[in-house]
Amino acid sequence: MSIETKESKKIIVLGGDGFCGWPTSLHLSNLGHDVVIIDNLSRRNIDNELEAQSLTPIQPMGTRLKAWEEVSGRKINFYNFNIATEYDTLLAVLLDEQPDVIIHFAEQRSAPYSMKSPKHKRYTVNNNVNATHNVLCAIVESGLDIHLVHLGTMGVYGYGTAGMKIPEGYLDVKVPTETGELIHQQILYPTNPGSVYHMTKTQDQLLFHYYNKNDGIRITDLHQGIVWGTNTKETMLDDRLINRFDYDGDYGTVLNRFLMQAAVGYPITVHGTGGQTRAFIHIQDTVRCIQLAIENPPKHDERVMIFNQMTETHRVNDLAHLVSDLAGGEVVYVSNPRKEAAENELYVSNDLFLSKGLNPTTLDNGLLQEVTDIAKKYAHRVDYSKIPARSTWTKEQKPGVPEKKTEKMV
Amino acid sequence: MSIETKESKKIIVLGGDGFCGWPTSLHLSNLGHDVVIIDNLSRRNIDNELEAQSLTPIQPMGTRLKAWEEVSGRKINFYNFNIATEYDTLLAVLLDEQPDVIIHFAEQRSAPYSMKSPKHKRYTVNNNVNATHNVLCAIVESGLDIHLVHLGTMGVYGYGTAGMKIPEGYLDVKVPTETGELIHQQILYPTNPGSVYHMTKTQDQLLFHYYNKNDGIRITDLHQGIVWGTNTKETMLDDRLINRFDYDGDYGTVLNRFLMQAAVGYPITVHGTGGQTRAFIHIQDTVRCIQLAIENPPKHDERVMIFNQMTETHRVNDLAHLVSDLAGGEVVYVSNPRKEAAENELYVSNDLFLSKGLNPTTLDNGLLQEVTDIAKKYAHRVDYSKIPARSTWTKEQKPGVPEKKTEKMV
Numbered sequence: 001m002s003i004e005t006k007e008s009k010k011i012i013v014l015g016g017d018g019f020c021g022w023p024t025s026l027h028l029s030n031l032g033h034d035v036v037i038i039d040n041l042s043r044r045n046i047d048n049e050l051e052a053q054s055l056t057p058i059q060p061m062g063t064r065l066k067a068w069e070e071v072s073g074r075k076i077n078f079y080n081f082n083i084a085t086e087y088d089t090l091l092a093v094l095l096d097e098q099p100d101v102i103i104h105f106a107e108q109r110s111a112p113y114s115m116k117s118p119k120h121k122r123y124t125v126n127n128n129v130n131a132t133h134n135v136l137c138a139i140v141e142s143g144l145d146i147h148l149v150h151l152g153t154m155g156v157y158g159y160g161t162a163g164m165k166i167p168e169g170y171l172d173v174k175v176p177t178e179t180g181e182l183i184h185q186q187i188l189y190p191t192n193p194g195s196v197y198h199m200t201k202t203q204d205q206l207l208f209h210y211y212n213k214n215d216g217i218r219i220t221d222l223h224q225g226i227v228w229g230t231n232t233k234e235t236m237l238d239d240r241l242i243n244r245f246d247y248d249g250d251y252g253t254v255l256n257r258f259l260m261q262a263a264v265g266y267p268i269t270v271h272g273t274g275g276q277t278r279a280f281i282h283i284q285d286t287v288r289c290i291q292l293a294i295e296n297p298p299k300h301d302e303r304v305m306i307f308n309q310m311t312e313t314h315r316v317n318d319l320a321h322l323v324s325d326l327a328g329g330e331v332v333y334v335s336n337p338r339k340e341a342a343e344n345e346l347y348v349s350n351d352l353f354l355s356k357g358l359n360p361t362t363l364d365n366g367l368l369q370e371v372t373d374i375a376k377k378y379a380h381r382v383d384y385s386k387i388p389a390r391s392t393w394t395k396e397q398k399p400g401v402p403e404k405k406t407e408k409m410v
Numbered sequence: 411m412s413i414e415t416k417e418s419k420k421i422i423v424l425g426g427d428g429f430c431g432w433p434t435s436l437h438l439s440n441l442g443h444d445v446v447i448i449d450n451l452s453r454r455n456i457d458n459e460l461e462a463q464s465l466t467p468i469q470p471m472g473t474r475l476k477a478w479e480e481v482s483g484r485k486i487n488f489y490n491f492n493i494a495t496e497y498d499t500l501l502a503v504l505l506d507e508q509p510d511v512i513i514h515f516a517e518q519r520s521a522p523y524s525m526k527s528p529k530h531k532r533y534t535v536n537n538n539v540n541a542t543h544n545v546l547c548a549i550v551e552s553g554l555d556i557h558l559v560h561l562g563t564m565g566v567y568g569y570g571t572a573g574m575k576i577p578e579g580y581l582d583v584k585v586p587t588e589t590g591e592l593i594h595q596q597i598l599y600p601t602n603p604g605s606v607y608h609m610t611k612t613q614d615q616l617l618f619h620y621y622n623k624n625d626g627i628r629i630t631d632l633h634q635g636i637v638w639g640t641n642t643k644e645t646m647l648d649d650r651l652i653n654r655f656d657y658d659g660d661y662g663t664v665l666n667r668f669l670m671q672a673a674v675g676y677p678i679t680v681h682g683t684g685g686q687t688r689a690f691i692h693i694q695d696t697v698r699c700i701q702l703a704i705e706n707p708p709k710h711d712e713r714v715m716i717f718n719q720m721t722e723t724h725r726v727n728d729l730a731h732l733v734s735d736l737a738g739g740e741v742v743y744v745s746n747p748r749k750e751a752a753e754n755e756l757y758v759s760n761d762l763f764l765s766k767g768l769n770p771t772t773l774d775n776g777l778l779q780e781v782t783d784i785a786k787k788y789a790h791r792v793d794y795s796k797i798p799a800r801s802t803w804t805k806e807q808k809p810g811v812p813e814k815k816t817e818k819m820v
Contacts, residue, residue: 091528118550122543126536129536129613133531133536137528137531164585164588165588171585173583173584173585174583175583176574177575182584187600188600190600196620203617206603206609206616207613210603210609214749339624393624
């Protein structure tokens with residue numbers, strides 16, 4: 001295996017068992033970094049709660065790590081604990097491991113899950129805010145010079161911004177002084193999150209801003225688009241390394257869901273008119289972007305560095321028809337369980353990653369076919385009752401359940 | 411006693427045992443509202459932790475409420491539980507009491523306390539964010555049409571804003587579109603909090619914005635300046651109704667501390683150069699502002715209403731000399747334990763409260779004298795060792811302890 005990196009770093013991946021965390025851990029390990037995973041397996045426990053599971057048969061962490069060592073000859077350490085509640089353990093691990101970098105994926109990351117009930121709203125806020133804050137506190141208390149890389153979301157910006165191109169985190173504005181003169185200021189882009197989950201990521205931004213200002217913590221915040229695909233170069237090396245594939249109404253994301261729906265003979269189900277425009281990135285680019293973020297840390301005394309981690313934007317309805325053309329299947333329109341604008345434009349700047357050398361993977365029939373193939377291969381594992389999006393944003397919204405039943409729908 | 415109000419409301423005061431919460435509860439009860447207090451007595455428990463106490467001999471809640479009933483003939487109900495952790499109880503009380511208004515003071519409100527240690531930082535974030543979020547969740551789940559009034563802080567804005575007059579929550583900006591054209595937008599004022607405590611109030615703003623947008627909750631957020639004074643019309647009615655007076659380095663606030671220091675023969679201790687400009691409000695105006703906020707709720711479907719709850723701005727050094735001239739005592743300068751600009755200007759709009767009928771109480775020798783008299787009356791209760799500000803913002807900052815010892819200093 002090729003070791004591409006110049007300098008090996010000690011990297012802790014928080015949430016390294018998850019959909020983005022696992023392939024990131026393998027990618028960085030493969031580059032020659034010394035990777036340590038911390039994860040409390042909350043995502044697997046939520047599968048238990050929701051009585052849903054990954055379409056792909058993911059293996060227990062012990063099996064995953066053994067397989068990786070066999071395949072690559074490289075060891076990844078694993079700690080199972082909850083960073084949102086076990087602060088003393090977190091601090092002890094930092095002092096023990098002395099990481100150069102922490103990558104923070106350890107948050108509840110589903111918008112529909114965050115809206116299911118007061119219990120789910122409260123879990124998401126409590127878990128995400130305390131997880132992020134504990135990491136920042138522990139970095140300060142450790143006295144170590146750690147670069148923190150956080151997975152944020154494009155969803156902090158909100159959508160439909162009157163023709164503005166969404167910048168990378170900061171916005172140039174002209175504001176009036178007391179005398180009415182317009183002066184130039186650069187501000188954090190005003191947020192407009194679309195769910196309790198997205199809101200927690202806007203709260204994270206304030207934590208980052210403060211700890212960067214007060215304690216000089218070096219922080220990179222990656223505002224990621226919707227991730228699609230499932231495999232990366234490393235997860236394909238062995239069946240036991242296979243990545244998650246979420247298709248259920250809470251954790252499945254739009255493009256992967258369309259591909260999977262087409263592959264298993266379920267209607268390609270569009271919420272509302274499908275006029276929502278969203279930003280996308282392939283999982284292979286996710287792991288590459290994180291590598292680039294690590295290789296290009298902010299300087300000491302530099303403000304929080306914000307990248308838009310996405311490669312393209314698409315209208316949801318266009319994606320549905322693209323998938324229908326590629327894989328067959330009927331496009332159906334159902335009620336939108338989310339409270340959001342029916343239609344929006346979206347212009348996003350991603351110049352910063354392009355300037356650091358990202359060569360974007362865009363929608364490509366080959367890659368789309370690969371996802372379809374995976375979905376077909378594991379179609380026997382599908383629980384059709386888990387496909388509809390049943391979590392609604394308010395009591396007035398209706399779940400996204402197709403009216404016409406196909407033979408496979410229950 | 412005069413009952414001034416036209417319409418009696420059921421009002422729950424969260425944090426109704428505290429420095430602002432207690433006089434607010436009495437004021438509203440006196441106006442004829444049906445007041446219910448929820449408080450877990452955390453502020454008294456923190457006194458135990460810090461081995462500090464109110465300069466004034468505040469009475470237990472039972473004594474306070476009995477005295478109020480004797481004096482006014484009006485009953486105030488009291489629940490002792492933690493809204494940040496006991497969500498089910500909170501919801502049950504809302505369903506039971508069916509309030510028209512909730513006033514939310516129930517947050518850890520000291521900046522120095524929030525910076526003492528990782529434990530204190532983590533308590534402040536965990537307590538404040540979950541308290542606010544639980545209130546919002548419970549209002550949605552109750553299905554009741556409740557007006558939420560929250561005590562925020564001028565500190566969300568940050569200080570020293572290049573000559574800008576700080577507006578009431580929202581800022582008019584001109585931003586470039588993709589084609590370079592400047593378009594007008596109104597955004598939440600970009601925050602720049604000065605401590606972990608202040609940061610939690612900026613996180614609250616995001617919670618309010620989201621729950622107002624998604625669930626239509628009517629919310630008033632009061633960005634309050636530094637409160638001074640101790641008594642209100644109602645707390646003066648009986649010794650047992652006396653309000654807190656905090657003078658210690660963590661909970662005491664600047665003007666009250668100067669007055670108290672002069673009264674008890676401690677140096678009037680200025681942090682840094684005293685070039686910081688801050689916004690102030692007298693406690694009598696605090697309770698009056700909350701009354702006005704209740705009488706002028708936002709409409710349904712209106713965005714979060716933000717008032718700047720302050721009546722004047724002063725440079726800290728000017729206040730020190732004003733107090734020295736009034737009450738005697740030497741002004742001394744010590745290291746600033748906070749990480750902040752040494753000097754700043756501050757221009758604040760408070761037009762909204764003025765338009766609703768606030769007749770501001772400004773610094774007045776009579777009222778300053780009244781605070782001095784209180785401090786002198788209870789001077790025998792002072793623990794001099796608790797006066798210096800010992801909580802520092804980073805390991806590099808130094809505590810604010812005068813070098814020259816007076817006979818009363820330990």
